[in-house]
Amino acid sequence: MSEHFDQLIEQAYRQYRGPAYMRSPAVSCIKMGIRLMDLVVPGPTAAYLGKRFFTPRRVPTRESDKQTMGMASSVTYITLSNDKQAVVYHWGQQGPKVLLAHGWESRASHFARLIQVLVERGFQVIGFDAPAHGDAEGDQSSIVEFIEIIQQLERQEGGFDAIVAHSFGGLSAINAVKAGLRTKALVIVGAPTHFSGLVTKYASILNLPARQQQRLRGYIERYFGIGEAVWQRFNAYEGLRQIEQPALIIHDSADDIVLEVEAECLAQAWPAACLVKTQGLGHNPLRRPGEGIDLVLAHLAPLQP
Template sequence: MDPATAVVGAALSDRGEEVFDLFRRPKGRSRTRPDERAAIESARTSELTVNGKVAVVYRWGSGERPVLLVHGWESRASRYAKAVARLLELGYSPVSFDAPGHGEATGDSTTLLEYRDIITELHRVHGDFEAVVAHSFGVTATFFSLRHGVRAGRIVAISTVPDFTYLVDAFSTGMGLEPHLKEELRGRIERDVYPGEADMWTRFSVFHEAASVRIPLLVIHDEEDGMVDAGQGRRVAEAFGARLVTTRRFGHRRILGAPQVVDEIANFMTSDVTEAGRKTEVATG
């Protein structure tokens, strides 16, 4: 091999490793906010080991009518504090968790498979969920879990990451990656994170086998979401014939604690979902 070619190849490999590391590891851990502490301190906590890492589980209420709350990437269970309070008022028993690499859990990263395993175990312990409320990457994990036997009465999908392809495309665009580095990233994900997972780019998608998901669905997305564009919310709502609520000025993260969003979750939980059609509403913030 020409020495110059070898040097360039090594440089590309080093850059690829850096890019891969940035993609797979959350950028630090978000802290519990002051207005979330009361909810977290009132929870009954336990630990759940998955793939050698410890997730932290939070439970509220009597255990009857369980509702699972699934956080997204670089987030944590405490972000659902306002939803927890409302669900308790309505007689539900919220259940949530900090995934590995997030919140109070151990590890420095997690995978869709680990999310699935956690959700599956919580389903085994608590039984069928009255609903699953999920945010961002948590929505992808929720639909993946449904195809692996988890059952729920209805779903709220907030700021949906539609599939793994979108994750890589958005990350690559944001990083300004050249095509060869994007392909190297895809290869590293397949080889190092999801080895043996055939056709992951198809299966790790909200839309995979969409016809088999016949659960009432509410989609909520903010027009000013800087991480997952609002068009993805419309795409999900159209694919499932679901009701879409579009908010303004909450972005990707603040949306979970927005009073209007908590109201929408509560109304959906208590409504006759057979009356819900494909409808778009705007809630300003």
């Protein structure tokens, strides 16, 4: 069945051109530049594209981010196996523990509204900035680092009562679950589920020539050091049928970053999961009050002290 899901998602992203801001004149110039570089220096162009794949854009710190981080009861650091560090935030002093896992090019403080409501309802909240995100140092990151952060924090905190994970954080949390992590309540919001689909999407946005797509995939296979096995290794829906961890999957019909087909495939592959679709909330329905946060709170209500 996973091969069928692969085909559905690959086909959807081959036609993908990204959200409106990715179709700007500036991006068109970048596409043209890449094609010219490909004609002149194909090898260095492939290396550049591979490096950029693991390099998130650093989102500017806004006043609201500073306020959210300033309300943290503690700010600490954890060191990963590759010596990079992640920043860890704690909000609330007692109650059930909830881990928040942010997405690619995001940060813990983007959960500001959810953090506020959870603490008001008696939960402890733990969030992190992955390397190259938020206040964490570095220029590059990867799914391996996201997974390790989740696993380290799970051991450090003695487990979590709930995990709420958005986008790339959702893909990472699912991989942590497949590696043995368990929690009483798991919420996955707007998450990609097909690892190869991330590359197809990236290639479609930049309109990469076929040979550059092949070189990019080769770069990624070498980066992780496991060759072509990488495409199955991090797929969210691989092997989920035997996983009994319950989960709530939330996906919005207006999400133009992660297409709806990914959530549908994930729900079909995961018997213990339930898919709830929202409308008109976009890629991250947890950034503002409304149905997205309401669904999370309802799912966590049985844990509320």
